[in-house]
């Protein structure tokens with residue numbers, strides 16, 4: 001494109017396109033992406049960027065996956081859309097495949113985004129308790145630093161500082177937040193027990209004080225990714241699972257970011273032996289973001305109470321089990337299985353990404369934490385006080401990396417990494433080396 005056309009595009013964008021996550025200042029000149037290859041996006045000038053956070057944790061299989069394109073095309077030719085109230089083959093097959101991958105007996109309700117999948121989880125949990133004789137159970141517990149979506153119901157469960165909602169009178173009652181098991185900044189100070197144990201004990205106390213007969217569910221992200229990539233030990237989910245069983249509270253595991261291999265296992269909850277969630281939500285990488293698709297999968301214990309006359313679930317999603325989305329998701333899962341990408345993630349995490357821990361030798365790097373392909377690097381002004389690095393310096397670091405062709409997500413003082421499953425060893429070395437070079441420049 002010639003320069004005048006690019007200028008016109010920016011003019012049109014500033015006037016007509018509502019960009020997410022940006023202040024409309026008419027000055028911004030974000031990247032205009034036009035193409036992609038594997039884990040790299042390509043801008044309008046032909047410059048390539050390694051997408052080290054898979055573009056919002058979405059592009060599991062990267063760009064240009066011919067098989068996904070063919071799966072979509074074939075399905076569009078055959079049956080482009082059908083009613084969620086009847087059956088079509090891709091939705092049935094995908095629901096059965098998800099149950100197999102979850103290693104349990106799950107039934108799935110499809111929708112179109114992570115927010116909707118979690119809205120659906122809220123409504124299923126609420127309706128489940130009503131129809132099993134516990135109508136007083138309406139409260140949900142979740143973590144500060146957690147993010148589960150931005151629509152009106154689920155925004156009450158979310159609590160990352162960046163997305164903190166401020167819509168007075170528009171949030172439903174009954175959302176309780178507790179501090180996360182954040183080992184680098186332990187919520188209750190240094191204790192003899194683990195951070196996970198002290199937070200789990202606190203959650204049990206909160207349930208007792210609120211009244212167990214009022215608590216419907218606990219929302220958990222196996223890794224609190226948007227809130228700084230906080231990674232609890234596997235023990236944490238086991239402790240929460242036991243608490244849920246003790247008080248008849250549903251364990252709702254949000255695998256929107258952690259699903260489909262990103263942690264080195266198929267799902268984040270699988271690191272915690274013996275844990276079988278009541279509800280699992282997935283989105284983003286489910287169809288590798290080639291098409292929007294999300295899923296709320298519930299255990300047999302829950303579904304059996306809906307599968308009766310008069311107990312129909314009171315929710316409908318027109319585009320939910322979209323046949324094209326389901327066909328692409330099935331193909332995406334087939335590729336992950338065939339190419340053994342989950343094992344590859346675990347291996348490359350050990351051999352390449354673990355080198356990120358060496359960045360801790362820099363004065364500005366307070367903490368490096370990682371599991372599989374999910375990594376968080378927390379930057380500080382002072383290692384002793386752990387004072388966060390300023391927003392200004394964080395932005396300068398992001399710009400310096402962008403100049404070198406590296407994109408990642410950043411919230412407050414944490415760099416958040418989550419590269420595509422298809423990243424090559426060379427791609428990951430580029431990521432580690434570029435970060436080391438740039439952070440070295442900003443080191444004091």
Ligand SMILES: Cc1ncc(COP(=O)(O)O)c(C=O)c1O
Pocket residue numbers: 112113114115116118147148149150221225226254255256257283284
């Ligand atoms: C863990 C988690 N759950 C849910 C969501 C919401 O997904 P969506 O933006 O597709 O509504 C997000 C989005 O970042 C997320 O990180």
